[in-house]
Amino acid sequence: MKPNVLVLRAAGSNCDQDAHFAFQYAGANAQLIHVNRLLDGDARLQDFQILVIPGGFTYGDDISAGKILANQLKYKLADQLLAFHAADKLIIGICNGFQVLVKAGLLPQMDLKAPQSVTLTNNDSGKFEDRWVYLKVNKSPCVFTKNVKSLVYYPVAHAEGKFVVRDDQVLNLLKQNRQIVFQYAAPDGGQPVYPQNPNGSMLDIAGICDATGRILGLMPHPERHIDPTNHPHWTREGLAQEGDGVAIFRNAVNYFR
Amino acid sequence: MITRIELAEKENYYDAExxxxxxxxxxxxxxxxxAVQAFRVYYFSGEITDRDKQHIAEMLLADRVTQDYAIDAPVPRTNSGQPWSVEITFNRGxxxxxxxxxxxxxxxxxxxGVAAAKTARRYAFYGSLSQDEKEIIVQKLLMNKVVEHVLTPGEKLFFPATDPVFSLVHVPLLQAGDNELARISRERDLFLNIEEMRAIQNHFRGLxxxxxxxxxxxxxxxxxxxxxxxxxxGLVAYEGAIIDNPLKQTIFRVTHELNKPWxxxxxxxxxxxIEFDEDYNICFKVETHNHPSAMEPYGGANTGIGGVIRDPLGTGLGAKPIINTDVFCFGPVDxxxxxxxxxxxxxxxVMQGVVAGVRDYGNRMGIPTSNGALFFDERYLGNPLVYCxxxxxxxxxxxxxxxxxxxxxxxxxxxTGRDGIHGATASSGELHSESEGTWSGAVQIGNPIVEKKLVDTLLQARDLGLYRAxxxxxxxxxSSAIGELASTTGAEVDLEKVPLKYHGLSYMEIWISEAQERMVLFVPxxxxxxxxxxxxxEDVEATVIGRTTSDHKIRLRYHGTLxxxxxxxxxxxxxxxxxxxAKWEAPRIVNTEFAPPADPGAVLRRILAAPNVCSKEWxxxxxxxEVQAGSALKPLVGVENDGPGDACITRPRLDSYRAIVLSNGLNPKYGLIDPYWMAASAIDEALRNIIAVGGSLQHTALLDNFCWGNADKPDRLGGVIRAAQACYDMAKVFETPFISGKDSLNNEYKTESGESIAIPPTLLISAISVMADCRKAVSMDLKKPGNSLYAVGLTKNELGGSHYLELVGQSSxxxxxxxxxxxxxxxxxxxxxxxxxxxRACHDCSEGxxxxxxxEMAFAAGLGAxxxxxxxxxxxxxxxxxxALFSxxxxxxxxxxxPENESAFCAVMAGVPAGRLGQVTAEPKLHITGFAGDVVLDEETIELKQAWQEPLRW
Known part of the structure; x- marks a missing residue:
């Protein structure tokens, strides 16, 4: 069966069409749905298997990145989200979507009532940066990274991507549950320095999943590396079979096969 | 009641601002x-309970992991000493x-219970500062008085809604003499000359x-x-003849004569x-936003890019914006x-503000900004150029x-608000040392999310056929939008129906306001x-404000009154x-004699570090x-993604390898010698950038953007005419039609002493090309030791306007x-x-x-030659x-x-000037010998790269 994918749009989403294409390419039946349709009941989460919160600047990131959309999920769509997750379905948030997931309380654990324990804050460089980064893919329960090679190359493009935790306990729990899915790395997979870690994230964390592995949030953009011509070095190294990002979306689709 | 909520980064987190x-x-x-600490401040009016204040602070405004907040009090800090604190907020409106x-x-x-909101920024400075230093910090660093001010204790932040008392204003014109007409034009900031004022007078005398x-x-x-x-x-007298419509005689004419089916x-x-493929067309527009950017760089550039995005969006029945470009000319940053x-x-x-303005708007719109250029010259000091x-x-x-x-x-x-009143007319006048104060109404700040919502909904409405124009x-x-769109029919508008940001606008302000992020539709x-x-x-405001008519008049009403x-x-x-x-005379330039440099390697390092050559990575x-996921050749290329690419290549359809190549050409230094050759060089540069990445002349179109000094002065206009002639001559041979253009002809700045400084003649040529298969693209970084290097094209002794001569203080x-x-x-x-x-690699020879x-080819690859x-x-x-090195x-x-392709390459290049230079080396050194085999230059590429990267690594 082709899973139905809901790519959630809101004012200021701007990677929605890219994520839509990535899922279509991976064999899903993807639809772009505005958050207002979920709020007014025209569309229901239960009709979908995968929820995508794409990148962008929802509501301008005016208060802080992703905050307004996070509050809409948290205060207006909580029941639907809880039921969705409980039904063994998948959620992925990319860039702004990752910011939304942590601020709404879907990561590091689906708990919409608990105080926020991790966040994505201003880059240490103090500015927006677009650059390609190497990512170490750790062993984790994450559904999206099953059998993905150990080092991948994706672009980041953000001003607020520095991953920080409230306290050591939160960090220990992330490690213990193997929730740290992606870490920024040097080109050889080793310890990164700036700009290999582009934002100053704690433990070089670029993406985490929840303990079930069914909710993934990451700052880098796998949907911007679907085609081999996206790779910055293809004119040097030749064209690969496909981009490093495809596997993420294919894994999600295959979860429902 | 006013509520104040203040936020700050927790003291154990990095306060980047x-x-x-x-x-x-x-x-x-x-x-x-x-030390400096930054605070974000929110003010709210209305009756808000203490519980709700706390709710707003904790659930909405503060990030509880990294931020502290305080309600109706400053966020407590542990620094010792009493800081100097300053708070800055937007001006009203x-x-x-x-x-x-x-x-x-x-x-x-x-x-x-929350009625209204306003934000401010507070900064606490620790250490010692004189009164003068505080003033410098406020004026030169923290704010721009055109849009912001320092908040004073007890200052009123919110204003009750009041509408102006309506009274219809007639301007007595019929009996006015020339002096009176000139005074009316001046005092009303109409920027109309006397002939134009007389034409209006005659028209109304008839009525x-x-x-x-x-x-x-x-x-x-x-x-x-x-x-x-x-x-x-218009009509231009030049070299003894009258040119009727110089644009039509040159730029329009060549397009007409080339008559390309695409x-x-x-x-x-x-x-x-122009045509893209079987299903789609693409469109391209470049605009300038110079005067607003001179006054308020952030807002000026912000609305510059916001404005030009609305051009494709308003072309045909609306195009989806897919690539941004930006080209800036500034005074010396040091x-x-x-x-x-x-x-x-x-x-x-200015540069930091302009870059931030383009960044914040373009990034929020989700449009990749993939091509651009930067140019520095003292004459842009009072009059920077911002092309978007x-x-x-x-x-x-x-x-x-x-x-x-x-x-x-x-x-x-x-x-609609009072923002941008008189932008169109103001841009037609010169800037002067009091511009900041007099034209503050012309400055705007954009809201990209409003525009993003417009794009999202308009394209849906377009595809459903919900509007006709x-x-x-x-x-x-x-005024301009409806005046132009309904020019063939007529229109009537009820001005009071236009939704306003705040009360207090007159009917006239509503009509001419240049508030951002608005489009006009004609809906059946x-x-x-x-x-x-x-x-x-999708929360986009849409309001019926009038009807199109058939009487070829524009009729404006306000609450029923005409x-x-x-x-x-x-x-x-x-x-x-x-x-x-118009008149053009070649400037007198002495061809100076000078000895060759003792150390050409040092000269090369200095040219690489010149502001116009150095890395623009910052x-x-x-x-x-990368957004929209179609980037196939990036602005920065090479092994560490930091080499200067010649042109960007983008796939607008993710299911196809057909692609768009974008490039530009600009060289104002040549314009100071001869605008004709400047224009020709800009066209050649834009085209050779397309060629360098694997594009072709075949499906390539050009855009012209003239920025000049005051064209009422004959010598300035003469230069424009010469440049336009070159546009015709070049495009005709290259068979690359012009498809769009724009001019900005009043870029002069009047100093306190009354001297008028014109910018250098500046013609930006933008090129757009359709590439059948982007998998044929070539990047400029060297690829493999042992490969051969060729010089293609004839090197002449053309050092006039070169970076080399400027550096060694000579002229030609x-x-x-x-x-x-x-x-x-x-x-x-x-x-x-x-x-x-x-x-395997190709790079054009341009500045330096x-x-x-x-x-550049060597250090982008970490190799040598x-x-x-x-x-x-x-x-x-x-x-x-x-x-040979620096021409x-x-x-x-x-x-x-x-090596295995060399004979085939030479065969293809037969009849074209091409010569073997040498080879790529693994050793990261640039080693150059002269005509007789003597060593001319021997440099570590890593040092060349450092010289190139250092200047703008901010």
Missing amino acids: GHAVQDGARDLGIRGIT VTDMVAETALKGINDLGVQ KREPTDIELEMLAQTWSEHCSHKTLT CVSVFKDNAGV LPMEQLPKGVLHPKR GNVGIMPKDKCEKTVVAGDHIVVIGGR ITDCGAGGL PEKLDAALVLFAS VGELDMAFLHEGLPRIVRQ VIRQYDH AAVPHVDAAAAKKTFLALTRAMEQGLV GLAVALA EVSLRDVPKSAEVVRPDQ ESNSRFVVEVA
Whole structure:
């Protein structure tokens, strides 16, 4: 069966069409749905298997990145989200979507009532940066990274991507549950320095999943590396079979096969 | 009741903004600061319970992991000592989008009682500061008085709604003499000359009534240089003849004569349209936003890019914006503060503001900013140039508008405020040292999310066929948009229906406001309901404000009273055509004699570090150039993604390898010697950049953007005419039609002493090309040791206007020429070689010549090159190695070829000047020998790269 994918749009989403294409390419039946349709009941989460919160600047990131959309999920769509997750379905948030997931309380654990324990804050460089980064893919329960090679190359493009935790306990729990899915790395997979870690994230964390592995949030953009011509070095190294990002979306689709 | 909520980073987290301010103060020479802390402040009016205040702070405003907050008090800090604290807020009426978003967030939380919101920024400075230093920090670092001010204790932040008392204003014109007419034009900021004022007087004498203020304003705006381009479409006396419409005689003419079947719509819509593939067309427009950016760099550039995005969006029935470009010209960023003229912002601040403005708007819109350029010259000090461009894509059946009587006129998007009053007319005048104060009404700040919502909904409405015509509100606001779009029918508008940001606008201000993010649609009556429902479903405001008519008049009402009525014919054709004088004389430039440099390697390092050559990575990285996922060749290329790419390649359809190649050419230094060869060089540069990445001349179109000094002065206009002639001559040979253009002809700055400083003649050429398969693309970084390097194209002794001569303090009138026929042959041959896969790397020779091209190719790859100048194809007068290394002759490339392809490459290049330079080496050194085998230059590429990266690594 082709899973139905809901790519959630809101004012200021701007990677929605890219994520839509990535899922279509991976064999899903993807639809772009505005958050207002979920709020007014025209569309229901239960009709979908995968929820995508794409990148962008929802509501301008005016208060802080992703905050307004996070509050809409948290205060207006909580029941639907809880039921969705409980039904063994998948959620992925990319860039702004990752910011939304942590601020709404879907990561590091689906708990919409608990105080926020991790966040994505201003880059240490103090500015927006677009650059390609190497990512170490750790062993984790994450559904999206099953059998993905150990080092991948994706672009980041953000001003607020520095991953920080409230306290050591939160960090220990992330490690213990193997929730740290992606870490920024040097080109050889080793310890990164700036700009290999582009934002100053704690433990070089670029993406985490929840303990079930069914909710993934990451700052880098796998949907911007679907085609081999996206790779910055293809004119040097030749064209690969496909981009490093495809596997993420294919894994999600295959979860429902 | 006013509630104040303040936020700050927790003390154990890095306060990036505070540190940036501290660094900025150090740049200003202020040393006594030990620490700076930044605070975000929100003010709310209304009756809010304490519980709700806390709710707003904790659930909406503060990030509880990293931030502290305080309600009606400062956030406590543990620093010892009493800080100096300053709080800055927007002036009344300036867009405060964070405040608007906060209100939405509060509404989502279900909190009642909040009436209005406003934001501020507070900074606490620790250490010792004099009163003067505090003033410098506030004025030069923290705020721009055009849009912001320092909050004083007890200052009123919120104002009750009041509407002005309506009274219709007539301007007594019928009996006025010339002096009186001139006074009216001046005092009302109409920027109309005496012939134009007399034409208006005659028209109203015929009507036997005085004009109203709104009629006069509408005429002034429609007839402004900005909207009508009356100089270049007027009559020009030049070299003993009258040129009737110089644009038509050159740029339009060449497009007409070339008659390319893939040109869909040229010089008539908001952007030029060409064919992309079987299903889609693409369009391209480049605009300038110079004067607003001089006054308020952030807002000026922000609305510059926001405005040009609305051009493709308003082309045909609307194109989806897919690529942004930006080109800036600034004064020297290292200018000592004491040399800064009064009333002028420092170039570094202008540059930082402009880049931030483009970044914040383009990134939020989700449009990759993938091509651009930067140029520095002292003459841009009072008058920086900000060019912003946008490419859009649309289905082939959505490229034409239809305007009929009886449709609803609907304004959608942003609300109308007092922002940008007189932008169109103001841009037609000179800047002077008091511009900041006098024209503050012309400055705007954009709200990209409002525009993003517009794009999202408009494209849906377009595909559902919910409207028949569309245009953007740019310069001249509703007046220009409706005046132009309904010019063939007529229109009536009820001004009180236009949604306003705040109370207090007069009917005239509503009509000419240049508030951002608005579009005008003509909607058939039977589609109106569906259209309004669609826009409302995504929170886009859409309001019916009038109807199209069939009487060829524009009729304006305010609460039922007729406040203006103009004949479309007079509005659009009544502008008197006056004869302007143009004259061009070659400047006297001495060809100085000088000895070759003792150390060409040192010269090369210094050229690489010149502001116009050095790395622009600091700018490029701040733009999202990957969004929309179609980037196939990036602005920064090479092994570490930091080499200077020649052009960007983008796939607009993710299911296809057909792609768009974008490039630009600009060289004002040549314009100071001869605008003809500057224009020719800019065209050659833009085209050779396309060729260098694997594009071809075949499906390539050009855009022209003229920025000049005051074209009422004959010597300035003479230069424009010469440049336009070159545009014709070059495009004709290259067979690359012009499809769109724009001019800005009043870029002069009047100093305190009354001297008028004109910018250098500046023609930006933008090129857009369709590439059949982007998998044939070639990047400029060297690929493999052992591969051969070739110089392609003839090197002449053309050092006039070169970076080399500037550096060694010499001069020459030998500005680079373009032999278009020879260049075309070179371009065609190189394209063939690339199509056959014979080329591994290619880079054009431009500023800094052959030496800079080789250095860039080597350090972008982390490799080296062993090169001899002996076989460089050169003209007879090139007798010294420095001439061969640093001449900026046009139409040249450096090409890398694998040994097994060399004979095939040479065969393809037969008849084209090409010579073997040497080879790529693993050792990261640039080693160059002269005509006789003597070592000319031997440099570590890592050092060359450092020299190139250092200057703008901010």
